[in-house]
Amino acid sequence: MEKIGLFEAIDQAMEYRKMLPVNRAQLRKKRLYELVAYARENSPLYKKLYSDLPAGFTISDLPHTNRDTFIHNYRDWSTDGDVTEYDIKDYLSTDYDRKRLFRKKYHVVSSSGTDNEPLINLYDENFCRIISVEHVLKGFPRLEYIWSFFLRRGRYAAIYTVNGPFFYNMFIKIRSEYLPLSKKRFLTLPAQASTEELTEALNKFKPTILSGFPSVLLRLAEAKESGTLHIRPICIVADGEFLEDESRAKLASVFNCEVTSTYSSAETGVIAYECREHHLHINDDRIILEPIDSLGRPVPSGEESEMILVTNLLSYPQPVIRYALEDRVILHDEECLCGDPSPWIEISGRSRDRLRLIDGTKKIIVPIVDMENVLKDETSISRYQIVIYAGSRLSLRLSAAEGYDRTTAFFKAEKIMRSYMKSIGIMSPMITLDKDEPLADPLTGKFRTIIVES
Numbered sequence: 293m294e295k296i297g298l299f300e301a302i303d304q305a306m307e308y309r310k311m312l313p314v315n316r317a318q319l320r321k322k323r324l325y326e327l328v329a330y331a332r333e334n335s336p337l338y339k340k341l342y343s344d345l346p347a348g349f350t351i352s353d354l355p356h357t358n359r360d361t362f363i364h365n366y367r368d369w370s371t372d373g374d375v376t377e378y379d380i381k382d383y384l385s386t387d388y389d390r391k392r393l394f395r396k397k398y399h400v401v402s403s404s405g406t407d408n409e410p411l412i413n414l415y416d417e418n419f420c421r422i423i424s425v426e427h428v429l430k431g432f433p434r435l436e437y438i439w440s441f442f443l444r445r446g447r448y449a450a451i452y453t454v455n456g457p458f459f460y461n462m463f464i465k466i467r468s469e470y471l472p473l474s475k476k477r478f479l480t481l482p483a484q485a486s487t488e489e490l491t492e493a494l495n496k497f498k499p500t501i502l503s504g505f506p507s508v509l510l511r512l513a514e515a516k517e518s519g520t521l522h523i524r525p526i527c528i529v530a531d532g533e534f535l536e537d538e539s540r541a542k543l544a545s546v547f548n549c550e551v552t553s554t555y556s557s558a559e560t561g562v563i564a565y566e567c568r569e570h571h572l573h574i575n576d577d578r579i580i581l582e583p584i585d586s587l588g589r590p591v592p593s594g595e596e597s598e599m600i601l602v603t604n605l606l607s608y609p610q611p612v613i614r615y616a617l618e619d620r621v622i623l624h625d626e627e628c629l630c631g632d633p634s635p636w637i638e639i640s641g642r643s644r645d646r647l648r649l650i651d652g653t654k655k656i657i658v659p660i661v662d663m664e665n666v667l668k669d670e671t672s673i674s675r676y677q678i679v680i681y682a683g684s685r686l687s688l689r690l691s692a693a694e695g696y697d698r699t700t701a702f703f704k705a706e707k708i709m710r711s712y713m714k715s716i717g718i719m720s721p722m723i724t725l726d727k728d729e730p731l732a733d734p735l736t737g738k739f740r741t742i743i744v745e746s
Contacts, residue, residue, distance in 0.1 A: 296418045298472070301425040308577040313633060320580060323605040324351060331611035334371035337361075338611060351580065351614070356588060356601060358616040359403075359411050359559075370414070370610050380412050384457065398609060399466060402457045403558040413558055414609040415466070422606055423463070423561050424470040426575065430565040431554065437501075437527050446500030449479045451490060451508050452532060453661050456668070459558040460532050464503075483508045483662050486715040491521045502547075503529035506539045507657035511716075513546040525549055531556065533659060534639060540570075555639060559612055560602045564637055567630035576634045578605050582614070583623050593625045596640050647742070649684040651718040658716055664741040666712045672701040677730040678709075679743045684718055687726040698725065 296304070308316065331338035332345070341355050362369045366377045374395065383394045394400050398414040415423075432438050441448075452460040461480065468478040479497045481490055483505055490512060494502070502509070502525040509530055515521035528543055531554045543551045555564040555572050563579050564572035574581050583597030584590060591597040600621055601614040622638040647658045667676050673696075677689040686709065692701040702725040713721040 296421060298421060298425070298470075301422045302429075304422075305426055305429050305577070316576070316633075320576065320605070323578075324580065324603065327603075327605055327608070327611060327613065328354070330608060331371065331613065335611060336368035337365045338369075338613070340368075351582070351603070352590075354614050356614050356616055357612070362411055362559075362610070366412075372414075372609055375414065375609075377412065384412075399462060400457050401459055401462045401558050403459075411559060413612075415462075415561075416609050418608070419561070419606045420466045421470045422578065424467045426578070427463075427467060427562065428471065430573075430575065431529065431562075432527060432552065434550070434568055437550075441500055441526070445477070446526075447477050447479065447497055448501045449481065449494060449497055449499035449503070451481045451483050451485075451502075451504030451512075453483050453659065453665060456665060458661065459556060460503075463556075463562075483659055484666070484712060484715060487511045487515055487717075488520075491515045494521060494523050498523060499525055501525055501527050501529065503531065505532045505659040505662075506530040506535050506543075507533060507659050509543055510539060510657065513543055516546050523547075527552065529553065532661070555637070557602075557617060559615055560604045560617075561606070563602060567628060567632055567636075569628055569630050571624070571628050571630070571636035572639065573628070573630075573632050573634040573636045579603070580605065581621075581623070581635075581637070583621055591623070593623045593635075596620055596622050647680065647744070649680075649716075649718060651684060654717065656717050660742055663712075667705050667708060670701075670704055670708060672696040672704050675730045676705065677726075677741060677743055679726060679745055681745050683722075684713075685722040685724075686713075687724050689726040689728050689730045691729045698729075 308319070311319065328342065328345075328349075332342045333339070345353060367375065372395070380394060380400060384400065394414065398416060399420060401413045401415055402410045403413075428438060432441075448464075450460065450464040452458065452464070464478060464480050468475050479493070479499065481493055490508075494512070502523065509528060512521055525547060527549055528547060528551045530540070530543065530551055535551075535553045540551045550568075552566045552570075553572070554562055554566065556562045560579065562575050563581060564574050566572050580603040582590065582601040584599055584601055586598040597620055599616055599618050601616055602612070603614055604612040620640045622640055623635055624637065625635045627633075628636055647660050647663060649656045649658060663678060667673055672693050673690055674693040675691040679687040679689065681687065688702060688705055688709070690698055690701050690705060692698045706723050709723055710721065
């Protein structure tokens with residue numbers, strides 16, 4: 293794929309907006325054929341998958357892929373023959389924190405690691421530049437917010453999981469690098485920080501746009517109501533978790549601004565952007581979304597799917613073609629009042645993305661990705677599972693790293709967990725060492741980091 297510059301990326305996005313539906317479909321088909329041809333020629337995995345592909349294929353002729361397809365064939369998946377999972381892991385343990393690109397040309401983006409084995413994705417320069425441009429053009433529900441942001445020399449604050457190359461953390465970093473804006477106008481804060489720490493940093497930064505996990509933003513809404521948080525954003529972008537209507541209304545009321553969201557994954561990038569009618573329009577110039585049932589058959593518009601297949605037309609380093617996500621959606625092709633002709637979706641059920649904990653009479657919502665990664669940097673632990681019981685009681689299943697015993701590993705883990713639980717408002721959690729070491733799911737054979745038994 294030829295290198296695409298900033299202005300060319302803008303031109304492509306603006307031109308697509310003006311196209312008639314038939315021309316849009318033709319362009320998507322052309323981009324799909326180009327991606328499939330490249331994948332078939334350069335990826336050993338896709339060469340095998342597409343060995344019997346007919347010349348005039350349609351997208352339904354292409355086999356499904358999923359996380360296990362890529363995890364178990366990682367080197368063959370890549371179109372860059374020099375890429376191995378061992379080299380990437382070495383990069384993440386050494387050069388990642390030094391802000392160096394992998395192989396001097398790739399951003400490394402990781403899934404959350406729900407199964408204790410995250411899928412690592414590579415984004416090249418074209419991918420990064422185009423998704424950065426599209427976020428500016430599509431990521432705000434109203435055009436006036438874009439102008440207000442630039443005219444007011446706006447500041448963008450994002451609150452996500454920053455202790456790793458996870459999608460939302462990296463998306464902020466990518467946008468700050470590929471858009472002609474001062475890096476001083478971007479602030480990334482850790483979702484694991486206490487409300488007091490977040491409040492202090494935001495009061496000092498004074499963001500024009502505030503984004504983050506809904507569960508974290510709801511904590512900030514309480515600080516705003518109490519009078520300790522003094523920011524006045526023009527728009528809040530609540531993503532990374534399903535945004536419930538009650539949460540949206542609460543944030544909009546407390547901050548007196550519009551609340552919008554996106555729908556994304558590390559493997560596919562941004563799948564859909566929300567308009568002013570709160571409809572998630574598919575990012576269909578770069579994404580093909582197919583709702584399917586449990587047998588892989590297409591689901592008509594207006595009916596709920598069991599899962600979706602997503603194709604990212606930008607994913608040349610590691611092609612993501614008909615990739616299965618276990619999210620249930622309803623596809624709509626009727627006209628939206630916002631004027632965007634792209635189809636829109638309702639998300640009726642997402643993969644696990646948040647936990648609901650209780651401290652006394654107080655209910656606390658926590659991004660599951662945060663708790664999954666609380667112990668990931670503790671060197672005394674080789675593998676762990678956090679089992680959550682009623683009343684927010686935690687039991688830790690631990691495998692000690694070489695040179696440590698389970699008791700020592702538990703004491704270290706307990707201290708970390710107590711600090712984290714206190715930061716989210718649970719002051720006296722009960723944390724015990726489970727008699728078992730981490731166990732695989734008996735049905736799938738996979739290791740889940742978080743197990744809810746309550």
